[in-house]
Amino acid sequence: MNKNDTALLSILIQDARASFADIARKLNISRAHARSRVNALVDEGVIEKFTAVVNPEKLGKVISTFIDLKVVPQHIEAVAEELAAKQEVVSLYIMSDLRSLHIHTLTDSHEAFDKFSKDFLLGRKEVISVECGSLLKRVKHRRGGARL
Numbered sequence: 001m002n003k004n005d006t007a008l009l010s011i012l013i014q015d016a017r018a019s020f021a022d023i024a025r026k027l028n029i030s031r032a033h034a035r036s037r038v039n040a041l042v043d044e045g046v047i048e049k050f051t052a053v054v055n056p057e058k059l060g061k062v063i064s065t066f067i068d069l070k071v072v073p074q075h076i077e078a079v080a081e082e083l084a085a086k087q088e089v090v091s092l093y094i095m096s097d098l099r100s101l102h103i104h105t106l107t108d109s110h111e112a113f114d115k116f117s118k119d120f121l122l123g124r125k126e127v128i129s130v131e132c133g134s135l136l137k138r139v140k141h142r143r144g145g146a147r148l
Contacts, residue, residue, distance in 0.1 A: 001046070004029065008037055009046070016050040056090075061106035063113050064135035067121070069101040075126035076101070088116045099128070110134075 004027055011018050011026055023034040041047045056064070071079050076094060080101055084092045091104040107113040113134075121130055 005037060005041065005046075008034070009041070012038070012047070012050070016052070056106045060108045063105075063107045063110055065105045065107070065113055065132055066135070067101075067103040067105065067130065067132040069103060069121065069130055070099055070128035071101060072126050072128060073099045079124075079126050083120060086116070086120060088112070 007027055008023055011023055020031045020034040020038070023029075023038070024031045027034065029037075038047070056062075069079075076098060080092060080094055083089050083101070083103060088105045088107055089103055090106050093102045094100075095102055105113065105116060107116060117130070117132075121127060
């Protein structure tokens, strides 16, 4: 990775549909070199995939909730896999204490989140505790991916 690769990644993070010609123009390199570098970064696994960022509110998913779930350590993987498969869960992380899951859900109403929590979180013997809060306002977010 060099300075041009970092700049190239920043362009693709902002717009995964940027053409090789656009990238080349912005970096003052040839189209062939831009294509070659993008392909190399894909082959090296630096770029895992090209994707679209979807505005959940436009899809009616207006309730954004963050959940910190403490789970009996022996069950962390199974609970994580089960929850990750639910459509309401948009991201899920196993934390370094190996008993906590940090989960982000999107639902279309508080009632839908209540149903999700009753169906999949509450009353489970593997769950030690649940803390959650709904998003009030985004101040800084990584829409479009990480900033380099």
